Amino acid sequence: MTNSKKNRQGRVVTVNKQARRDFEITDKVEAGIALSGSEVKSLRNGQADLSGSYAWIGNGQCWLVNANISPYKQAGVFGHDPKQNRKLLLHKAEIRKLWSKVEQRGFTLVPLSIYFNSRGYAKVELGLGRGKRKYDKRKDITEKQQKRDIERMMKKYK
Numbered sequence: 001m002t003n004s005k006k007n008r009q010g011r012v013v014t015v016n017k018q019a020r021r022d023f024e025i026t027d028k029v030e031a032g033i034a035l036s037g038s039e040v041k042s043l044r045n046g047q048a049d050l051s052g053s054y055a056w057i058g059n060g061q062c063w064l065v066n067a068n069i070s071p072y073k074q075a076g077v078f079g080h081d082p083k084q085n086r087k088l089l090l091h092k093a094e095i096r097k098l099w100s101k102v103e104q105r106g107f108t109l110v111p112l113s114i115y116f117n118s119r120g121y122a123k124v125e126l127g128l129g130r131g132k133r134k135y136d137k138r139k140d141i142t143e144k145q146q147k148r149d150i151e152r153m154m155k156k157y158k
Helices: 017-022 037-044 073-078 092-105 134-157
Strands: 010-015 023-033 054-058 061-065 086-089 108-117 122-131
Touching: 017 023, 017 108, 017 122, 017 134, 023 092, 023 108, 037 073, 037 108, 054 092, 061 092, 092 108, 092 122
Parallel strands: none
Antiparallel strands: 010 108, 023 086, 023 122, 054 061, 054 108, 061 086, 108 122
16 A cells, blocks of 8 residues: 555555455454654555564553564664564553453454554554454355446446
8 A cells, every 4th residue: 555545544554455354353443553763764654564463462461463564774773673563552441351352252353454643643453353264255255246246237237
């Protein structure tokens, strides 16, 4: 996605396309990210990748694991590790609620997108998702194809 891509929250940096394909998302939560200066500058340049990343709750804190934020070239020696774990900023009540769903019901916390809100803060949209099976993915593909065919036919008759 480009830096000029906007949604209702602000400027989108990156979207995790695999998350919607591999997981059935039931609930969404917005969380802040604790970042260093070079990480913020790299995000503003649109250099991030969420494929294969997930969120983990441990010791009463939420962490973003395996998200790749490319190093900022002008940072030089003072740069950051691209694959380091990043702390997600959530209220304790939100963390408790998410933890109970993840532990008891078998959900997974999946980052859906990283964006800058209207105030300029970097945010992560987390989704509570349950993994899809192969036949679920096939069913989604056939439904999508049927929708396209119907739209094509409706356009033809208009």
